[in-house]
Amino acid sequence: MKGILVQTTLNEKKDLREIIRSGIIGTSSKALGSQPPSFKDRPLVFCSYVCRGYPEVYGNREGIMFETDSQIAYACPTDSFELMRSGNYLPGHERFLFPSIKEMLKRYPTSEDFKKDFQEYFRKLKPEEIYTPGILMPENHARVLYEGDYCLSTVHLWNPGCNEVTFAKPLRVKNCRMFNSKEELAVLYRE
16 A cells, blocks of 8 residues: 655744754653553654555644654554553554565555454453553542543544554654645645
């Protein structure tokens, strides 16, 4: 499936201009504390792969489309935060991390394919595996949280149709092109 790598930012366009100028994303050598356990000590850059099955980016932000020759650390059919509850990764979350975009798309060609499989997986987990009871959370509270979890909702949009593709920092990029919104990205991507 043909697509394009995308980096969006919460910061201003000057950061995007610097990426285009330098050809590097992610100059900090720090790893985020919320990274999957098997990647917890690796400083990573988080991007998206926009294609027919995953047409969205995070929010309506500006960003850059780019190419790279760098090896992917992992590809995930959703933001890896969706694989967490109460600050902990769900048991078996590794099944949603792939060594390449190609393998991710083979298993989950669309975000809807992922959503359906993830809901089935989530329903098989025990509430106590997800929401660990403790001093602040009695055992019955885990059941209440589980039953009200947003991923089981049929009305709440919890999977916006974007994925997560990560690379080791610093990421060398080329052929960058800036966009100002997801609507502009859609127009540029069709060119």
